[in-house]
Amino acid sequence: MIGIQPIDQYARDISDEKQASVIDGSSKGTEKRYHSLHQDYPDPDAIRKLAASIKDHTLHHLGEYLAKAEESLTARGVNVHYASTDEDARQTILAILRQHGVTQLTKSKSMAAEEIHLNPFLIENGVECLESDLGEFIIQLDGDEPSHIVKPIIHKNRRDIAKTFVREGVAADYNDDPETITRRARVFLREKYMQAQAGITGANFVCADTGRLALITNEGNSRFGMAPVQVHIALVGIEKVIPQEKDLAVFLNLLGRSATGQQLTVYTEFINGPRSANQPDGPEHMHVVFMDNGRTDVLASNCREILRCIRCGACQNVCPVYRQASGHAYRSTYGGPVGAVLSPILFGSRFPELADLPKASSLCGACNEVCPVDIPIPDLLLRLRDKAKKESVPSAGAIPMSPFATLATSPSLWRTAMTMSKAMNHLPIQVAPIKPLQDWLGQRTLPDSKGGDFRKWMKTHQADAARAGKAP
Amino acid sequence: MSRAAIFAKIESATAMVKAKAAYPEYDLSIVHSQPRLQGADLWEIFTRNFSAVNGRAMTSVAELLDFLKQSSQLHGYCDPLLYDDIGAQLAAAGLVVETEYHRDRYDDYQFGITRASGAIAESGTVIIDDDRTSHRLAALSPWVHIAVLSRGEIHRSIPDAIAAFGESPNIIWCTGPSKTADVEGILIEGVHGPGEQIALVI
Known part of the structure; x- marks a missing residue:
């Protein structure tokens, strides 16, 4: 059908208020992020190229490193599980929770869990599952979806949140002061942490040599969520493995700076087993679920560089299309430039439906410039456009270019x-x-x-x- | 079943990569931030970077006592192993200091004094590990967390701290107080964890 592509339609329909929030939120901090790299390092480009080569090496030898990570974790008393699909992952997690008799848990922010829509599934199955990151908590109260990797509620303003708190009984009265909002969430959530029996997290990195998971937050929610409970479940994409602990120094120095302009996020936690024997707080049981869910398809594609991604959100912040359209316009867990590449392949069966995403870019290259692992996103977008053409996937709403092509390839027709x-x-x-x-x-x-x-x-x-x- | 399927798919995907990238040999000095590492000694470097992330570095119990009194944080927990050196002095000044942490009264503790196993000068970070700290929760639920360390335990850089991980199954780096910028990008401290992060050297 001739008309307008879905992402354009979304950008057109977005409310002025929401668009203002997204533009403001994504452009804010750009200089801080830039300076945090360029003031600290004479040649930040060399570091991101190094990070890219470590990731490429790991991805090209993923079987070895994943097996090694499994071995390291198992040796330290961690139960390792594998999930091929989103459904496998949900069922695996539910089975672990049932095994430990868990009926209530808190969950720290995890894109992998967003990807498999874990919350609604657990709730349907009788497990109270509460998001503990402030932004994700608000998303959950609203029945909304996050629209940014690092700043999930970038599309909301303080008034929206204050109204939600009153509506959902988190607060007795309307107050839109950001500090009051935060304090109210603090009080509400710590009671939930104490009642919970399990904590679910993602992981930012997994070191193959020792199995250590690196988990970063600024709020301290993942640390708090796991301190009073007996069971820790980490849902981890298989591409999160890195060869050794030494490499963490490279990635941690890049991740905080690219995400929020911090050298390190406030809490950086390293876990490779149940709590120490002398420690009264923390889980006795630790489970790691390694999830494929399309990642091996990405690995087999000509866009495998996108698996280097460390989820910093820098490409979203700088993308002119993202800023105008918001993350929701990408209609999948991953919005912005990274999502335009990742989503159509990761969720392969949805490729025709998402084929407009790789076109939603002016190929300005800002996303590659800020990427801490130097992913050539514009090139990957072109490869996906080519794939759509080769597979004759029609893009909903796109204006057909074939009449123009006929015209432009015949000099006499063109003259006429x-x-x-x-x-x-x-x-x-x-x-x-x-x-x-x-x-x-x-x-x-x-x-x-x-x-x-x-x-x-x-x-x-x-x-x-x-x-x-x-x-x- | 999933395991075998995933490894088979990885195998076939990586077999298609013609030029496999080698592991890059690199020197970790590439990630040392020279401007952050300027300074005469590790304590000076640490305090500068720790202040930059809104942490408070202190060198005496008297200084801590002043701060707690001024901010009206008068009831707290102290690791029993640190009681003689720190807790007793606070108790003598009239503060309520418990050496047991009771979860059911988590809101009673306004400050928590626990052992840190070290710090990182380059980033202004205190390190807590399971093997050496008495209660994870006592470093989390109180508004003020006091991480106690000795000068000799400060690592120069992030790579140095990683190299010293050891065998502890749980290590956490705390770089300032708990914070968020989720609401309109406005920085608020004290979200779930402490709103004040103190490093006290003894």
């Missing part, structure tokens, strides 16, 4: 069209009953057509130049 285009200057095309034309003209003013005058000029110019004995 050029001459005829002069007639357009005298026709009221703005009112022509052609929907896509109207859509297009709705936001643009066409210059008058010169009707191929350049060709005429060039011909005369060449003839003049030849007469003068010069090269044109």
Whole structure:
């Protein structure tokens, strides 16, 4: 159907208030992030290239490193599970919870868990599952979806949140002061932490040599969520493995700076087993669920570089399309440039439906410039556009380019069209009953057509130049 | 079943990679931040970077006592092993100091004094590990957390601290007080964990 692509439609329909929040939230802190790298290092580019090569090496030898991580974890008393699909992952986690008799848990922010829609599933199955990251907590109260990897409620303002708190009984009265909002969540959530029997987390990195999971937060929610409980379950994408602990220094120094302009996020936790025998707080049982869910398809594709991603959100912050359209416009867990590459392959069966995403970019390259693992996102977007073309996947709402292609590849047709285009200057095309034309003209003013005058000029110019004995 | 399937898919995907990337040999000095490492000694470097993330570095129990009194944080927990050196002095000044942490009264503790196993000068971080600290919760639920360490336990850089991980199954780096910027990007401290992070050297 000719019309408008879904992402464009979304950008058009977004409310002014939401768009203002997204533009403000994504552009804020850009300088801070830049300076945190460039003031600390003479050549930050060398560090991100190093990070990219460590990730590429790991991905190219993923079988070895994943097996090694499993071995390291198992040796330290951790139960390791594997899940091929989202459904496998949900069932595996539910079975672990049932095994330990868990009916209530808190969960710290995890994109992997978002990807498999873990919360609603657990709740349907009778497990109270509460998000503990402030932003994710608000998302859960609203039945909404996060729209940014690092800043899940970038699309909401303080008034939205204050209303939610009253509606959901977190607060007795309306108060939109950010500090009050935070204190109210603090009081509400710590009671939940203390009642819970398990904590679910993701992991930012897994070191193959010792099995150590690195988990980062600023709020301290994952630490708190795990301190009073007996069971820790970490849901981890298989691409999170890195060769050794030594490499953490490279990635941690890049992740905090690229995500929020911090050298390190406040809490960086390293876990490779149940709590120490002398420690009264912390889980006695630790489970790691390694999830594929499309990652091996990405690994087999010509866009495997996207698996280097360490989920810092920097590409979202700088992307002009993301800023205008918001993360929700990408209609999947991962929005922005990384999502435009990852989602169509990761959720392969949805490729035709998401095929407009790789086109939603001007290929300006800002995403690659800020990427801490140097993912060539613009190149990957082009590869996906090519894939859509080769597989003849129609993109909903796209204006077909084939008539233009016919025109542009035949010189005589082109000349005729050029001459005829002069007639357009005298026709009221703005009112022509052609929907896509109207859509297009709705936001643009066409210059008058010169009707191929350049060709005429060039011909005369060449003839003049030849007469003068010069090269044109 | 999933395990075998996943490894088979990884195997076939990586077999398609013609030029496999080698592991890069690199020197960790590449991630040392020279401006952050400026300073005469590790304590000076640590305090500068710790202050930059809104942590408070203290060198005496008297200083801690002043701070707790001024901020009206008068009831807390102290690791029994640190009671003689620190807790007793606070108790003598009239503060309520418990050496047992009771979860059912988590809101009673306004401060928590626990052992840190070290610090990182470069990033202004205190390190807590399971093997050496008495209660994870006592470092989390009180508004003020006092991490106690000795000068000799400060690592120069992040790579140094990683190299010293050892065998503890749980290590946490705390770089300042708990914070969020989720609401309109505005920085608020004291979200779930402490709103004041103190490092006290003894």
